[in-house]
Amino acid sequence: MSMQLTLLIPGLLPVWETADGLLKPPQPHAPALRRLLRRSQVTAGSGSLERALFRLFGWQGDGEPPVAAVTARADGLDAACWMRADPVHLIADLHGVRLLDATVLQPESIEARQFAEAFDRTYAPEGLQLLTPHPARWYLRLGQPPRMQTTALPAALGRDIRTLLPVGDDASVWNGRATEVQMLFYDQPANIERERRRQPIVSGLWFWGAGAQPDALQAPACALYADEITARGLARCSASACNPQPATWQALQEAAGDEAAVCVVLDGLRHCEGSEDIGGWQLAVEALERDWFAPLAAALGRRQLTRLTLDTGGETYSVAAADLWKFWRRGPAACRRFSG
8 A cells, every 4th residue: 555654754854053154064965855856846844843743743833832731741740720830941142042951951850850859949839830741852831821922942943032032912921030040040059060060051931831630632643753742742631542653664663554545754853943953953863864854755666655745844845756757846955955
């Protein structure tokens, strides 16, 4: 049986900004990816991995999806109104304040508990408690979502946060708390020890993804393969399956069997974009070329695949088996970012 395959692959087409403008990254050697993009039809993307996943599970809301309530379930917390309050490292320079996340911090569980205890001593009188079920994902339980728009942490990575802070009726309260937390955390014993070990300190918390679990989530119409926390949380909330992410196209074939529609989350490039790891991004793309894009192009040619869709967040690229032979297509500008 032939398959229709969607790859959710944030970070495939990163935009790196410098003080002098956009940075032109090197061209990874990815001839199969270049060919797939050249033959594809381009439409507007989902906007973010989180939004794409929520849409996959039937969410029709506007604005920012309530990521915290969903990931909280995957992290073993109960159904409630939650907001993510994730640990971040802030870097101030002449051009602004950039944000790095737990991928760089690598906090340990005992450190997370120490920061949570310090937070609770200050904010317990306000009814706030910081929960750290995972070293990289911290939460605040709320009575109701704050009236403000926030920026998802993955979208803020590596960027100047001054234009990404919460806005709305309750924003001044939470922006004030964010500043207070920076001062509170600065001289905590855990940070002093991190400095002694020459590790980046936990500068503060990034508030985002607030809300309660949506009522209308439903199982997706395709088989889902992902290790990513939002995907796992959505599957748990909808009582549906989320299979482990396969490492290669061959592994997916063996796992999926006769599935007609499949969606795979490949999010390994995402943090390369946020941390400006250009060398790591190039190597990761070339690994995806070997493990995914080259065999997928061959599978389209043999019609094992009827359609391949690449959702990069910003744009979606869709190519059918018959499109591979449309040599007159020059393709979108994205295909020229890869050599081969």
